[in-house]
Amino acid sequence: MYSEAMATQDRLIETTQELLWERGYVGTSPKAIQQRAGVGQGSMYHHFTGKSDLAAAALSRSAQQLRAQAEQQLAGPGTAYERIAAYLLRDREVLRGCRIGRMAQDPDVIAEAELRRPVEETFDWLCGRIAEIVAEGQADGEFATGPDPADIAAAVVAVLQGGYVLARAADSPEPFHQAVRGALALLRNR
Amino acid sequence: MYSEAMATQDRLIETTQELLWERGYVGTSPKAIQQRAGVGQGSMYHHFTGKSDLAAAALSRSAQQLRAQAEQQLAGPGTAYERIAAYLLRDREVLRGCRIGRMAQDPDVIAEAELRRPVEETFDWLCGRIAEIVAEGQADGEFATGPDPADIAAAVVAVLQGGYVLARAADSPEPFHQAVRGALALLRNR
DNA sequence: GTCTATACACTGATAGAC
């Protein structure tokens, strides 16, 4: 086990994850993947049927990793507010943006169901998971019971995704941190 | 005045605005612009030095339009909360996303100062404008005075930008509306 | 499994005629 073939496949997938993060789907060519991975043309097309097949594998893996990372903070100790704050305040490479959220802007990803699915599922899961925590907070009297937990959760996730947009626009992580601070201020003591 | 040359330039700029919105900078080719605008190759290169020159003109125009649109709600009547709510609840083509925010994901836009500047300036202006309104609301006792108005403003703008991301990921406007409802619920009565 | 060769359209432009 752990054959050479497996190693090549993995290098291709990892490299594709990187390039999709940096340049998006439209901006990533098979040639660029091959060069960065140090894998030949024939080799790439032996393991994957083409660019979109490889991208689907890369996105699935990124989605799984993002979910595992998020769960570290969301399943941690503390009150509902503390767990959401821990997630929002987690150390992030802000200017690189979100590996999954970035794909939502790519027309070819949105158009191809295979590629959009991991993106959709990730946000469905994340919003649902945070909504659970908000609902717990409401049940404990920590948050006001008026708003739908799903609405609050969507706002929390949107602040992160939008924070990345503001940071990249400014070429500075600061607007991201402002948005997170603002969201936490609004969330506190509700 | 209103020469034919002006009309051609305008058609090129408008077409480029559309294509940048739909496909981003990396995904938009000079040829695609020419074909959709019904303008020949030589004509395009007569009026603009190249793709990035044309994109700069298109982004400047989009930035100016976005600003004028936003000001309609932000300068309207009502309390601070009401004006922010009016802006967030304005009718939008949610699945098309934000013409300006979309550009923040494009590596070639972020890398080229000429192209990033209109994006940066738009968000600087928008966050500043909303921060003013939040500060007014705090002065009037409408909002709690603890949080920095700039943080609240960044969170509000991030909810919009992130809401577009969630909507495109889901291929449905609903998550956008959830995020907006969530943000307004948090903002209310503060 | 990996390599090289080949293919054909598209990218982003420049040159010069009209």
Add this chain to the structure above:
DNA sequence: GTCTATCAGTGTATAGAC
């Protein structure tokens, strides 16, 4: 101002040898 010709390089593969 607009048109057509031309160009070197890239995008996204397929074919067949090793």
